[in-house]
Amino acid sequence: MGKAWRSYTTCSASAVTIEADKGPEQAAAQTASTQRVDKLNLYNTMSGRKERVQPQHGQGDKISMYCCGVTVYDLSHIGHARVYCCFDVLFRLLRHLGYEAQYVRNFTDIDDKIIARAAEIGEDPLQLSHRFITEYRADMSALNCLSPSAEPKATDHIPQMISMIESIIKSGHAYETEGSVWFSVESVKGYGRLSGRSLEDNEAGKRVAVNTSKRHPADFVLWKAAKPDEPTWDSPWGPGRPGWHIECSAMIRELMGPVIDIHGGGRDLIHPHHDNEIAQSQAACCDCKGQSTEPPEDFVRLWMHLGFVNVDSEKMSKSLGNFFTIREILQRYNAIALRWFLTNSQYRQPLNYSQQSLEEASDRVYYVYQTLADAEAIMRGAPAAASDSELGSLGQGSDSIVAAVEAALCDDLNTPQAVALLSEPLKTLNDLLHTKKGKKAKGRLESIQSLQRDIRFSLSLMGLDAKDPTEILKDLRHAALVRAGVSEQDIAESIERRVAARAAKNYGAADKERAMLAEQGILIMDGPGGSSTWRPGVPLL
Secondary structure, eight states: OOOOOOOOBOOGGGGOOOOTTSOHHHHTTOOOOSSOOOOOEEEETTTTEEEEOOOOTTOTTEEEEEEOOOBOSSOOBHHHHHHHHHHHHHHHHHHHTTOEEEEEEOBBOSSHHHHHHHHHHTOOHHHHHHHHHHHHHHHHHHTTOOOOSBOOBGGGGHHHHHHHHHHHHHTTSEEEETTEEEEOGGGSTTTTTTTTOOTTTOOSOTTSOOOTTSSSTTOEEEEEEOOTTSOOBOOTTOSEEEOHHHHHHHHHHHHHOSOEEEEEEEGGGIIIIIHHHHHHHHHHTBOTTSOBSSOGGGGEEEEEEEOOEEETTEEOOTTTTOOOBHHHHHTTSOHHHHHHHHHTSOTTSOEEEOHHHHHHHHHHHHHHHHHHHHHHHHHHTSSSOOOHHHHHHHTTTSOBHHHHHHHHHHBTOOHHHHHHTTHHHHHHHHHHHHSHHHHTOTTHHHHHHHHHHHHHHHHHHTTOOOSOHHHHHHHHHHHHHHHHTOOHHHHHHHHHHHHHHHHTTOHHHHHHHHHHHHHTTEEEEEOGGGOEEEEEOOOOO
16 A cells, blocks of 8 residues: 555634735734634743743733834844844734734934944934934845834934933932933842843943943933034933933833833843843832832843854954845845745854855745745646635644644744744645656645645744745846856856757766856756756855
8 A cells, every 4th residue: 555645734824814904914924813822932031941921911912022123323234134033923923823912113213323323424313314214124024024013213202211211310210410311220129130240240331431420330321411413302401312221111111011021132132221121110110219119020021032143153243344234135145045044043042144054045945935836836727726624634633734833933933943844844745746656646736735825824924925936936046146146148058058068978068067057056957858947056165
């Protein structure tokens, strides 16, 4: 008796719905879950262990999530891509699990770095930040990131920041000097508990110069007194602008309330930024006697931080010349390939960026989308599709692709495992499409339809989906030509020379033509009747 073809049940992929006010790119990440299931576990930086994500009491299905956004003075880099693609996966997963996910990602649009860059190039600081907000959004769209629930700009919430600073002063945790307001780190218990640093270990905040008027070197600025030729706002302490740390705390409180479920960003934000957020948010809800009405850990229920990005095993740095913007990478690689590369590493671990890794990711994405394109081509010429009930009966007793991927993602966003789980279904789908045995398999078309649908839905949970597989393949081919420095015409001429060499039985010359292109990541594929075509591949370095 021949080996039976393994089939897979469809899970929630069949329950996809589109909300009237959502675009198709957002609807792709959503399912019609009627009841949430609390099974997502994330690593909490504060506790040092994985914890179950659950809504706050009285909040229904709502999960609030805040990710520290970019300071908009330049194009975003690969480190930003990692952070925001990761939080995009979490946003998609929360919605898939039936939560009402509130995702807020801010813009720091006034800061020392913005002012310095604007002065360097002779541009108004606020115009500069507005320009780079537009560029950032273009990068996020290219990376297939869903739009957050809100993207507040710091400059739109100055009154809320002033009000919060007034509360901190009233509680005795801040002091004014020479028109600036400083937070007193010695006035709060447990300062630095997120990072594990004691006051003796702490340095002055990274974004402020050491100031002799401060009471303690680690005191950080809440309000900066005005300087010539800088944007300023009126305040009770005179004209000035907010410090970096107060921005996030004030916007969180204004848009999300005093306690949120998830807060995070890159590991570099743990100290001083997130330590400072905890301290000032605690101080802002103290009573007049200076007693905290909320424990510091209650400002955020779960802290989530991503590992650093290294380039060829070295720290990414402009001074080392190994600094890459998202825009630069996308000029040479497909956006889904970049996301695949980012997905292939667990978010808390360091990520090593290299050309080889991106080439391998591009090759894998080409394989995945060639398989899906082949499946679509078969289904377009097939009879009417089977119903969901018919598809479900094919895989009774077998594991669900979507359920397995979901389980991996619910285990602290284990995206490497989630991606790996698609390997076997993709192989099965390829066998059904292209092998003699597969083409004769019972229920072949139904199995192709089921596999294709579940694979595509699983990809959508990780932001690796595309509306049209053929467009992805086209873009991957174009990117490969750019990297190789050749044109379609160059490849066609090489293939002609190879065909002529083979006809003359000059196999050495034929092999040389093939090898030369292979070194550049262009793979010649021989077909029937002496025909040849090409596909992108990993360069033979």
